[in-house]
Amino acid sequence: MLIFSILAITMGLFLWGRLRHDVIALAALLASVIAGLVPTDAAFAGFGHPAVITVACVLILSQGLQNTGAVDWLARSVLPREAGRLTGMLALMGLGAVLSGFMNNVGAMALLMPVAVQLSNRLDLTPGQVLMPLAFGTILGGMTTLIGTPPNLIVSGFRNEAGLGHFAIFDFAPVGAAVAVVGVIFVVFVGWRLVPARQSAAGESFDTGAYFTELRVPEKSKAVGLTLRAFEREIEDSDAQIVGLVRNEVRITAPHGGRRIRANDILILEADVDTLAEALSVFGIELEERTASSEDKDAAEEKTAQSESPDDTDEGEDEGPARNDEIVLRELAILPGSTIVGRSANDMKLRTRYAINLLAVSRAGRAPRTRLRTLELKSGDLLLVQGASDAVSGFVNDTGCVPLGARDLRIPDTRMAIIAGAIMVGAIGIVTLGLLPAAVAFALGVLASMVLRTVPLRQVYTAIDWPVIVLLAALIPVAGAMQSTGAADLLARFLVDTIAQGNAVVALGVVLITTMFLSDVMNNAATAAVLCPIALGISDTLGVNPDTFLMAVAIGASCAFLTPIGHQNNTLILGPGGFRFGDYWRLGLPLEVLVVVVSLPLLLVVWPL
Structure with a gap:
């Protein structure tokens, strides 16, 4: 009873x-x-x-x-x-x-x-x-x-x-x-x-408009040799479009759709932040600022020991678990009184001083006329930044920017995706073959995910x-x-x-x-x-x-x-x-x-x- x-x-x-x-x-x-x-x-x-x-x-x-x-x-x-x-x-x-x-x-x-x-x-x-x-x-x-x-x-x-x-x-x-x-x-x-x-019921209550970002085309990308028109056709489901091209440090505004893409070209992409990951992953292309942050690390280390850790935001580099595990993407709005109005990412030394990358900018639907790193920021701009959570918080406190409501933002990483998939398949295989009980096999998978950083420690x-x-x-x-x-x-x-x-x-x-x-x-x-x-x-x-x-x-x-x-x-x-x-x-x-x-x-x- x-x-x-x-x-x-x-x-x-x-x-x-x-x-x-x-x-x-x-x-x-x-x-x-x-x-x-x-x-x-x-x-x-x-x-x-x-x-x-x-x-x-x-x-x-x-x-x-x-x-x-x-x-x-x-x-x-x-x-x-x-x-x-x-x-x-x-x-x-x-x-x-x-x-x-x-x-x-x-x-x-x-x-x-x-x-x-x-x-x-x-x-x-x-x-x-x-x-x-x-x-x-x-x-x-x-x-x-x-x-x-x-x-x-x-x-x-x-x-x-x-x-x-x-x-x-x-x-x-x-x-x-x-x-x-x-x-x-x-x-x-x-x-x-x-x-x-x-x-x-949700409606369109959280629309920040299109972001403009830069994509560098690697040599082994499937995009090499395609025309810009063909490239846009492949990413049309993500409502993204090419609005500019940088080749040999020369910017081409509104390039002709028949122009063919070459290795190391930088494509200026207009995309909504929620569909940015899909547009990036179609051809295995990375954001230019993420690539640049890795390339600039060695040069920064030679200049000063203080800039050693801030410049590195890539997964897998030996910076210590505390820094790697805190990498986040955040959207920030620039208020009229912000100290960064009229300044560029280069001027502020975002990487060396704040340890963050400026990945994309949204500006009232207008494409910027200069590179992201040299673009003078204005009040009302929306920034998509990447860095350690405490570094982003420090940047917000110092500059007077306002973080927007949290959204599930992620940038695809082909190598890490393969590792994550292999870990899941491996754990399932161990259970299927009866080598270990399910709890032990999947706990082993979690350990592998933590060691290989497919899941940051802060998210475990x-x-x-x-x-x-x-x-x-x-x-x-x-x-x-x-x-x-x-x-x-x-x-x-x-x-x-x-x-x-x-x-x-x-x-x-x-x-x-x-x-x-x-x-x-x-x-x-x-x-x-x-x-x-x-x-x-x-x-x-x-x-x-x-x-x-x-x-x-x-x-x-x-x-x-x-x-x-x-x-x-x-x-x-x-x-x-x-x-x-x-x-x-x-x-x-x-x-x-x-x-x-x-x-x-x-x-x-x-x-x-």
């Missing part, structure tokens, strides 16, 4: 929605400890649970893929540039589903949201009509592998505690992949039409979604109390005798549908933690294969399509899609019915009772 009461209050608080999920879970854990249901020495054992460690590590590795531009490159390679609605939606949802199978599905959704908004403009749809299919596609993709979503890791953990060992990384694929494929096809061809066509802990970690760690001992007190067995017998009446197939359907319903109204990880002991109890009561019921919990916990609170991906699109609470079920309900129809027979075939 005590554990049922605590769980009932916990679920009620989840449904109430006024408190954060991690706060509710921690309260449930402490209540269980005080009531004597969880031993005091095991109260926080959940924080060392392999599922919790693996979730944290996957979030960090996902941050590395995001930082380096690896997913941006993949999206550009996979998504067709000239495609209709069906082809474009299928490519986007397919990419989201594949990515979420091997990285955190919330991270996959966050990475592809800007791509979805761009695609909606191209397909003449509202942002929500593309964002909701993408959100559901990433949720579906998460059920295909062990690491795709936290519920799968939790299910695997309960299987191991039951003495059956962990699930392998691709054990979820036979059923999960089939459900994901059918779900994606349904949404692409039929489902997206059920999404209400609402305008974004900020990349972790700590409320989710606390939620998991707190509910695992509570779920264990359901088993130790016999509550799971009691509930299992009630479901089997009263609803299923001893029929194993009906009981399987009850577990699947119950899990899906609960995951729509409370956190999916919490749902998995609560339902796993019940599923094991039912299978034991009926004397059938427990794996069938555990897989039903995994499928059901990953199918939260009815509400914006059921999954974080649904919450992410609430504002950008302009949605209301009741908009989700229109597509979500048919999709959940389809999941039940497809998964139940497959569970019986792949995991026979």
